[in-house]
Amino acid sequence: MVQRRVQFALKVDVDTYRGMREGLPCLLEMFRARRIRATIFVSMGPDHSGRAIRRLVTKPGFLKKMLRTKAVSLYGPRTILYGTLLPGPKIAAGNAELFRTIEAEGHEAGVHGWDHVRWQDGVPRFDEPTIAKELARAFDVFETITGHPPRATAAPGWIANERSLAVQDQLGLLYCSDVRGDHPFLPRAGDRVFRTPQIPTVLPTLDEMIGVMDENGINASLVEDARRRAALRPDAPIVHTVHTEVEGLSRASLFSDLLDRLLAEGAIFVRLDEAASRFPVAGASGGNGRRAAIPLSVCEVREGTLPGRSGTLAVQFAASR
Numbered sequence: 240m241v242q243r244r245v246q247f248a249l250k251v252d253v254d255t256y257r258g259m260r261e262g263l264p265c266l267l268e269m270f271r272a273r274r275i276r277a278t279i280f281v282s283m284g285p286d287h288s289g290r291a292i293r294r295l296v297t298k299p300g301f302l303k304k305m306l307r308t309k310a311v312s313l314y315g316p317r318t319i320l321y322g323t324l325l326p327g328p329k330i331a332a333g334n335a336e337l338f339r340t341i342e343a344e345g346h347e348a349g350v351h352g353w354d355h356v357r358w359q360d361g362v363p364r365f366d367e368p369t370i371a372k373e374l375a376r377a378f379d380v381f382e383t384i385t386g387h388p389p390r391a392t393a394a395p396g397w398i399a400n401e402r403s404l405a406v407q408d409q410l411g412l413l414y415c416s417d418v419r420g421d422h423p424f425l426p427r428a429g430d431r432v433f434r435t436p437q438i439p440t441v442l443p444t445l446d447e448m449i450g451v452m453d454e455n456g457i458n459a460s461l462v463e464d465a466r467r468r469a470a471l472r473p474d475a476p477i478v479h480t481v482h483t484e485v486e487g488l489s490r491a492s493l494f495s496d497l498l499d500r501l502l503a504e505g506a507i508f509v510r511l512d513e514a515a516s517r518f519p520v521a522g523a524s525g526g527n528g529r530r531a532a533i534p535l536s537v538c539e540v541r542e543g544t545l546p547g548r549s550g551t552l553a554v555q556f557a558a559s560r
């Protein structure tokens with residue numbers, strides 16, 4: 240049997256001010272020590288995490304999740320007050336120098352919305368101009384800090400729909416990473432097929448797994464899952480989403496153990512833009528890179544649910560005939 244090397248893509252989401260300021264430097268250090276490059280998506284605006292507390296009253300599932308996943312121990316007590324009892328500090332603009340080290344150290348930087356909580360709560364009902372305004376604010380700050388426009392976005396909370404995909408389709412992006420699924424694809428939602436490829440998050444996140452299994456078994460399960468998927472689809476990157484507040488802080492040692500296990504497996508760490516550079520270019524036959532192109536099929540994006548996560552999120556489905 241041919242042993243395939245796992246192409247592992249780390250998608251780091253920075254959702255909070257503390258995650259940016261304290262968690263990101265820890266992750267950058269872990270990556271530096273192991274010569275790993277990652278893709279880092281940052282919520283560009285204010286940290287309004289505390290407003291998620293409102294869901295305690297409106298969504299019973301959130302309380303269950305808070306208790307099951309030990310949200311306070313994962314995210315810290317101060318963070319859950321931002322935007323309610325404390326003002327929401329600016330995640331990217333308040334840390335511009337640190338933001339620039341993402342690219343300076345060889346990682347890819349992208350946009351994880353403007354206001355994480357507002358996106359998660361609002362996008363299901365926002366019209367296209369409202370969604371466009373959210374992204375425009377984020378893009379302005381990104382460009383001011385880095386000197387170039389973003390080339391990719393990742394939807395906060397994997398909340399995406401026909402309208403957010405339509406807005407993003409006008410932004411000239413290399414790809415988006417808005418959904419949970421299996422392999423890169425061109426999204427269809429409603430009656431529209433969009434041209435911006437989606438690179439889905441493939442593996443379950445740590446906070447989902449902590450809710451349903453013993454922490455000691457998590458890394459072995461993730462490595463096994465990655466190995467199995469790589470054998471089935473050797474071209475598709477195994478995208479794993481991590482959070483700076485969790486893998487960079489409260490569960491840093493668990494995460495560094497995962498990285499070491501993957502390196503011992505011979506996994507190759509790829510950035511999402513590197514994976515996207517192998518997608519076929521419209522009108523060309525052989526792709527645009529040295530390596531074989533990753534073919535993109537059209538798949539549906541629909542609302543779905545996942546084990547260990549409350550509420551719905553955007554999920555990749557095989558296209559209906």
Ligand SMILES: [Zn+2]
Pocket residue numbers: 252253254351355395396
């Ligand atoms: Zn996020």
